[in-house]
């Protein structure tokens with residue numbers, strides 16, 4: 001494989017998809033050496049078959065707002081690769097959603113799901129609909145309209161969606177309700193469901209907790225204790241909230257959180273009581289992070305990201321490309337020695353290069369945030385055996401999966417000088433499993 005040629009072909013065939021190109025480039029650069037050890041992969045053109053999604057559904061979603069006006073949005077589902085199991089990946093509702101963003105997410109998801117040790121392929125979907133500022137009834141009508149198109153393409157053995165940005169328990173509940181009505185079945189197609197109708201304990205917590213478990217594994221390799229470490233977190237949604245919750249319980253000091261308008265800096269640290277305020281502010285009131293600064297009298301910086309604040313550890317948990325080269329240099333200059341990604345692809349290629357050159361502990365999202373989809377996989381298992389596991393059982397499984405993902409990254413990522421390149425480790429480990437499965441199943 002010649003990475004440059006593969007990339008230029010993809011760019012020619014799929015122009016104007018920068019996030020997709022970025023994700024593919026990052027993976028190909030790191031798997032090239034391993035790939036080229038297997039001439040059989042090249043013979044079967046594995047790389048193009050792995051980069052280009054199996055299929056892409058695009059549809060119009062039509063719904064009626066509270067004023068009685070008819071609205072349209074775009075809906076998408078990318079079924080990227082099902083070599084090791086049913087397509088699996090979240091649904092994103094955000095005004096920025098387009099084909100490029102969903103293709104990058106579905107591509108990443110394929111490797112992430114491979115790393116989890118569970119039998120799940122990769123997919124992703126979403127819409128340019130933004131739930132922000134919409135009433136409950138508007139969100140419900142939109143979710144129902146979205147699923148009346150999507151339902152025919154998904155199912156418990158074919159494609160199992162979940163949440164992502166803008167899609168939490170409320171949206172999954174509305175979508176699953178409509179899905180059941182259309183499909184006349186109750187087999188759990190969708191994860192992140194409410195506990196009363198097939199959801200798994202620890203699913204809401206899983207991505208954030210899993211990221212902290214992965215961080216602990218990285219810190220262990222250096223003999224560093226998390227207690228009293230200063231952590232900068234971005235975002236204030238599902239992933240950020242539970243990342244902060246776990247960090248507080250372990251004695252770390254979280255000094256920042258953010259939303260798409262700006263970030264708060266609380267030098268005293270966000271404690272349990274303040275975090276409860278954020279849960280209510282974001283999940284019930286659906287307010288802005290600025291209100292935290294007003295309530296607790298701390299700094300709020302409008303239109304900025306938190307990476308200039310001094311911290312030991314950074315845990316980006318908002319969105320893609322939220323740490324650029326300058327942010328990475330600012331973090332390093334301030335002594336940051338570990339970055340563990342809750343979000344998908346939050347660091348730009350320039351930022352990643354800075355972290356790797358500085359040889360800090362750096363965990364890419366596809367490894368560090370795989371706890372979410374892992375517990376989604378456990379939710380699928382519980383749905384199919386029609387049993388619910390206890391919180392302790394699910395949490396123990398999550399911890400052991402994160403340990404195993406860390407071990408796989410180390411296996412393929414450890415360099416001769418002892419530094420672990422988790423980017424390479426995650427990409428090669430994720431890739432090898434999918435590649436072997438594809439080879440075994442013939443040319444499809």
Ligand code: NDP
Pocket residue numbers: 163164165166167168207235236237238239240258259260261317318319320342343344369370372373
């Ligand atoms: P939520 O919608 O719950 O929260 C997203 C947070 O990020 C909000 O605080 C939001 O602010 C902020 N945000 C969103 N877009 C932007 C932007 N363009 N610029 C700045 N801030 C932004 O989503 P999740 O917490 O579920 O997802 C966060 C990240 O984690 C995403 O990258 C997602 O793909 C990834 N992830 C999520 C998993 C899950 O289980 N939920 C699993 C694995 C990865 P605002 O409220 O202003 O919109």
